[in-house]
Amino acid sequence: MKIVRTAGAIREEVRAERARGSSVGLVPTMGGLHEGHLSLVRRAREENDVVVVSIFVNPLQFGPGEDLDAYPRDEERDVLLLDGAGAGIVFVPPVEEVHPEDRATTVTVGGLSEVLEGAHRPGHFDGVCTVVAKLFNLVGPERAYFGQKDAQQAAVLKRMIEDLGFPLDLVVCPIVREPDGLALSSRNAYLSASERGQAKVLFRALQAGRPLAEAGDYVAAEKEMLRVLRTEEGVAPDYAAAVDADTFGPPLPGGRVLLAVAARVGPARLIDNIDPDMEETS
Ligand code: PAF
Numbered sequence: 001m002k003i004v005r006t007a008g009a010i011r012e013e014v015r016a017e018r019a020r021g022s023s024v025g026l027v028p029t030m031g032g033l034h035e036g037h038l039s040l041v042r043r044a045r046e047e048n049d050v051v052v053v054s055i056f057v058n059p060l061q062f063g064p065g066e067d068l069d070a071y072p073r074d075e076e077r078d079v080l081l082l083d084g085a086g087a088g089i090v091f092v093p094p095v096e097e098v099h100p101e102d103r104a105t106t107v108t109v110g111g112l113s114e115v116l117e118g119a120h121r122p123g124h125f126d127g128v129c130t131v132v133a134k135l136f137n138l139v140g141p142e143r144a145y146f147g148q149k150d151a152q153q154a155a156v157l158k159r160m161i162e163d164l165g166f167p168l169d170l171v172v173c174p175i176v177r178e179p180d181g182l183a184l185s186s187r188n189a190y191l192s193a194s195e196r197g198q199a200k201v202l203f204r205a206l207q208a209g210r211p212l213a214e215a216g217d218y219v220a221a222e223k224e225m226l227r228v229l230r231t232e233e234g235v236a237p238d239y240a241a242a243v244d245a246d247t248f249g250p251p252l253p254g255g256r257v258l259l260a261v262a263a264r265v266g267p268a269r270l271i272d273n274i275d276p277d278m279e280e281t282s
Helices: 007-019 035-047 075-085 124-139 148-164 186-190 193-198 201-214 218-230
Strands: 002-004 024-029 050-055 089-091 143-147 169-173 235-244 257-265 268-274
Touching: 002 007, 007 024, 007 050, 007 089, 007 124, 024 035, 024 124, 035 050, 035 075, 035 143, 035 169, 050 075, 050 124, 075 089, 089 124, 124 148, 143 148, 148 169, 148 257, 148 268, 186 268, 201 218, 201 235, 201 257, 201 268, 218 235, 218 257
Parallel strands: 002 089, 024 050, 024 143, 050 089, 143 169
Antiparallel strands: 235 257, 257 268
16 A cells, blocks of 8 residues: 655556556545545445545634644554555645645535535535545546535535536445444544443434434424434534435425434534435444
8 A cells, every 4th residue: 555645646646557547436534534434445445446545634624613633633543444444545645735825716515515514614615625626636536435424515525526527426335333323433532431422312313303204294303303412411412404315405305305413512513314215334
């Protein structure tokens, strides 16, 4: 497995792979890797000749007062995990290799970027789209892999790919959960033992909303999810929503409905969702 740190080096490595006739899959990450990320790498390995994984804590997607400085950074551990999962090239750039100091371009996806996560984290999806567009241009993969846990991110990026005509397929992989239902997240590392126990309420809330959503009563589903989130002292809900899985607007007749929750648990802001059409693993 190769580790490269500059835009020139990643272009050159991918060019050499292409010359050998290899197909390329990209897994963008911010490090702090867990089994969820590794499931993306394994899937990418099944579907491509070579897998490029980027590790880059993207400052553009963190708002003032968010956890940019606290975000887990352990390159040595991440690299070992990636080697075991079958990554071929790891791209670990410093900030200036990705975002020039005088950067004047921001990629914005309107509409679905402005609700739920977008409403609670203004500018977040602009930061995500800008860095992912840059990574797509540096690597030029056939396929790029993202986790369903960030369902809105995946929907926003799908829209960006369609609107800007990036020549690649976006592959969304199932959420990986702990046996007790907690969705794996790099931010789970912020939780104390008691907060870890409280965090299980996010999945409980989604499960409580599910039968109501399946019966078509989305208002009742949202109320029930909020009620369940509030049963856990120390958990401060941001939202509990039933939305159309593609537009993130109100559920549409015959469309796929996604249940999504976000809450603060101690120092961590956690998100989770259930898409009844998507299988999950634990
Ligand atoms: O999901 C993430 O870890 C990040 O938002 C991503 C896609 C790597 C962009 O920085």
